[in-house]
Amino acid sequence: MADTLDSAPSPYRGLTFVWILTVLALFPILVILGFFLRALQADYMTKLRPEWFYAVMTLHGLGMVGTWYVGSMAGVSYLLSRYVKPSVVISRIAFGATLLGVVLLLACTLIGRLGVGWYFLYPLPLHSKGVWPAWATAAFLGSLGVFGVGWTIWSLDLLRAIAQRYSFSAAMAWHYLRGKQNPEVPPLVLIVTVSMVSSLAGFVAAVVLLVLYVLELLGGFNNDALLMKNLTFFFGHVLVNITMYLGVAVVYELLPAYAGRPWKTNKIMALAWNTVLFLVMFAYLHHLYMDFAQPQWLQYLGQISSYLISVPAAVVSIFGALLLVYRSRMRWNLVSLLMCFGVMGWAIGGVAAVIDSTVAVNLRFHNTLWVPAHFHTYYLMGVVLMILAFAYYLGEQGSGIAERQGLTKLIVALIVLGGYGFLMMFYYGGAHSVPRRYAHYPEEVSQGIGQARVALVFISLLLVGLALYLWETARRCFKALSASSASS
Amino acid sequence: MRWSLDSFCRTVTLLLALVARGFAQGGTSDAVGLPDEARYLNNALPDIRVQTIERPDLRLSDLWGDQPVLLTMVFARCAGICSPFLRSLKSTVDRVGGLGLDYRVVVLSFDPKDSPADMASLARHLGIPSDGNWVFGTSEPAQVQRVAAGMGFWFTWNAEREQFDHPAMIAGVRHGQILRLLIGGTVAPVRLREVVDELNGGFVKAYPLPGKALFRCFQYDPATQKYRPDWGFLLLFLPGSVALFGTFWIFRTARR
Ligand code: HEM
Numbered sequence: 001m002a003d004t005l006d007s008a009p010s011p012y013r014g015l016t017f018v019w020i021l022t023v024l025a026l027f028p029i030l031v032i033l034g035f036f037l038r039a040l041q042a043d044y045m046t047k048l049r050p051e052w053f054y055a056v057m058t059l060h061g062l063g064m065v066g067t068w069y070v071g072s073m074a075g076v077s078y079l080l081s082r083y084v085k086p087s088v089v090i091s092r093i094a095f096g097a098t099l100l101g102v103v104l105l106l107a108c109t110l111i112g113r114l115g116v117g118w119y120f121l122y123p124l125p126l127h128s129k130g131v132w133p134a135w136a137t138a139a140f141l142g143s144l145g146v147f148g149v150g151w152t153i154w155s156l157d158l159l160r161a162i163a164q165r166y167s168f169s170a171a172m173a174w175h176y177l178r179g180k181q182n183p184e185v186p187p188l189v190l191i192v193t194v195s196m197v198s199s200l201a202g203f204v205a206a207v208v209l210l211v212l213y214v215l216e217l218l219g220g221f222n223n224d225a226l227l228m229k230n231l232t233f234f235f236g237h238v239l240v241n242i243t244m245y246l247g248v249a250v251v252y253e254l255l256p257a258y259a260g261r262p263w264k265t266n267k268i269m270a271l272a273w274n275t276v277l278f279l280v281m282f283a284y285l286h287h288l289y290m291d292f293a294q295p296q297w298l299q300y301l302g303q304i305s306s307y308l309i310s311v312p313a314a315v316v317s318i319f320g321a322l323l324l325v326y327r328s329r330m331r332w333n334l335v336s337l338l339m340c341f342g343v344m345g346w347a348i349g350g351v352a353a354v355i356d357s358t359v360a361v362n363l364r365f366h367n368t369l370w371v372p373a374h375f376h377t378y379y380l381m382g383v384v385l386m387i388l389a390f391a392y393y394l395g396e397q398g399s400g401i402a403e404r405q406g407l408t409k410l411i412v413a414l415i416v417l418g419g420y421g422f423l424m425m426f427y428y429g430g431a432h433s434v435p436r437r438y439a440h441y442p443e444e445v446s447q448g449i450g451q452a453r454v455a456l457v458f459i460s461l462l463l464v465g466l467a468l469y470l471w472e473t474a475r476r477c478f479k480a481l482s483a484s485s486a487s488s
Numbered sequence: 489m490r491w492s493l494d495s496f497c498r499t500v501t502l503l504l505a506l507v508a509r510g511f512a513q514g515g516t517s518d519a520v521g522l523p524d525e526a527r528y529l530n531n532a533l534p535d536i537r538v539q540t541i542e543r544p545d546l547r548l549s550d551l552w553g554d555q556p557v558l559l560t561m562v563f564a565r566c567a568g569i570c571s572p573f574l575r576s577l578k579s580t581v582d583r584v585g586g587l588g589l590d591y592r593v594v595v596l597s598f599d600p601k602d603s604p605a606d607m608a609s610l611a612r613h614l615g616i617p618s619d620g621n622w623v624f625g626t627s628e629p630a631q632v633q634r635v636a637a638g639m640g641f642w643f644t645w646n647a648e649r650e651q652f653d654h655p656a657m658i659a660g661v662r663h664g665q666i667l668r669l670l671i672g673g674t675v676a677p678v679r680l681r682e683v684v685d686e687l688n689g690g691f692v693k694a695y696p697l698p699g700k701a702l703f704r705c706f707q708y709d710p711a712t713q714k715y716r717p718d719w720g721f722l723l724l725f726l727p728g729s730v731a732l733f734g735t736f737w738i739f740r741t742a743r744r
Contacts, residue, residue: 159735163742168735201731208723212702221700227720230705234727281728293694295706295715 011088012081017481019074019095020391024474026067028466033060035459040439042452051131053439054115061118062105066147068383069239070098072246073154075390076192079253080158083189084165090157097150104143112136119236122228145210152203155196162193173270187265191249194277195242201281202238205231226293237284247383248317250390251339255321258336259328263320272312279309286357290366306357314350318343334408338389341416345381349374370430373423381419388469395476398483414465421458425451522655522698523640525669532664533638536631540623541608549664551623556591556662556687561641563599563652564606573656573673574614580675588621590688598636598643600629639666660687671698
């Protein structure tokens, strides 16, 4: 943990502003796309062809997942530079690759109207049935390839930076398991190490997947759908999990300064995050519960890993955060509030995820709105809030603009009320068997229309809160940025 | 830097062009002309009239009423796949067993010129006894069309070759409903045993569809009714192993 709020100036600072401002620019656009999806489901645009729903859903889903992944990577890279030296050049390359990938993604979804969903389940991308042109699939696979290359290099670089100061056993905090405290390893370093190793595995899975796609296109044979689905979810699930963990790493690093207490690595924390590294590779199996061709022992493994993985990461971190805040002289401001609500969202989304990862429940909830409900909870009300907290923190440092308590409360209230209201409609729909990914709800599940309409009201509240937040954060960021470039 | 950016852009463009070319060549997983099984499963076949040399007034329901049926369509004058296909079917049926107990085989001609006698001589030519377990017959052209449409079978006359173009396939039918399609000129015992299992109430969780698959996760063995990992399963270990080895390598080299 860094003992002061003010971070040492680092070469990373300017670049981190660029990353974070990009994330802050993309986020409202992607939320508006989400609003559009819900508006279609609310039957407000009956004339629009459903293809638009799927194209926008793909852009929204992949856009959000990517945005928050890079947002959390930018956050941890910046904070990590307190202890080690990540490369600025590599971060720039990752930024370039991200921009190129975004352009390709925009082209294939908005021009090509490719609607394969964010995890492009095989063999859908190869069977457009005339809905989208061949170049759109090629551009889509190209965009994934470009993201993959840029982000893999970035992950490797963070590992390299850590490796230059810590041995592998130290970075994994194995000495804590043996009861030793030296060398001291900040939780940030431990969590980032675990996350980067896991994300490398995820990216390798994506590479294998893309190679199999390209081989099928060029070679004229089929792929095994079960293998493709396993690889897809290995990659997709790990990416989502890692984003969450990186957000939590930011909280581990920043929250203590607001609580006025240290949050140090200990034996339990070390054990917890080491277990995560192992379990994160198997938890994805819960996405294949309904695939009866998957052998039963893998289904058991999926259920057990999904249950177990929530204990080390979530329970240890959530209790840790509660203990940190309990009876502390907490300095409540937008950063600490958003981080605490972020941890809360993670807990709620986690419980909803564990419920859904129970085979008997999944039988009912599979592909209902419960699924977007749970992952929107730990994303929107979890990691997003954590990274929004980081963005505000970044602007707060060096901008010198005083915070207005009333406005802070209003922002948090609007975001939390709007966010949970929007999510409640997903949960309610899921519990009543309203299917996910329907552009227009048919007669049998027409109750989904009313739920979507209520959701729109809450999304509007959230958007107002977000606009206020963006105004407050962006002006701080710009001021801090110009102050730091003037001083340098 | 400029050169590398250029070459990077060129490489990406080349890759995209290659992939797009793959599409243009129709390199999708659809095997050309073969029916997509998923579209025909559980279809109820029309109960048409069939003429055989022994029984001129038979209905399909007479055949599938008391026993599941393997239904296939051929034509007697075929100079191509029909005879080798029927030979393969016969030898596989002999190997798998259960004919007459678990199922019977119905071979229906789709050629309007074929008569019951032509079909009977085709059976004789292949050495297949006409004992009620193998039924070789014909029907009205319009009726045949209905059955063909119901099971995804097609045939077109090629005037130049004076032959029909058509696939080789079998429909596994229980009480008039399609439970499985077996597609391809060679009938593998493994696949036929699965179909027979399924026709008799068994549940086969997975089986390969036509077309060559590169790596499979698991292979289902109908003899033991168990799955065994196949080459594709090893691919699932690749991400974790590469990540771990890569990490060890980074930690070893970075500190030097
Ligand atoms: C207020 C903000 C948001 C709104 C209004 C919104 C709305 C939606 C809607 C309506 C859907 C389609 C649901 C369905 O399956 O029927 C969806 C899907 C999705 N959303 Fe959001 N969303 C929001 C925020 C987020 C965030 C923060 C993420 C973070 C990653 C996210 C990621 C996704 C993903 C991955 C999908 C699934 C796409 C697919 O099925 O391929 N969304 N969203």
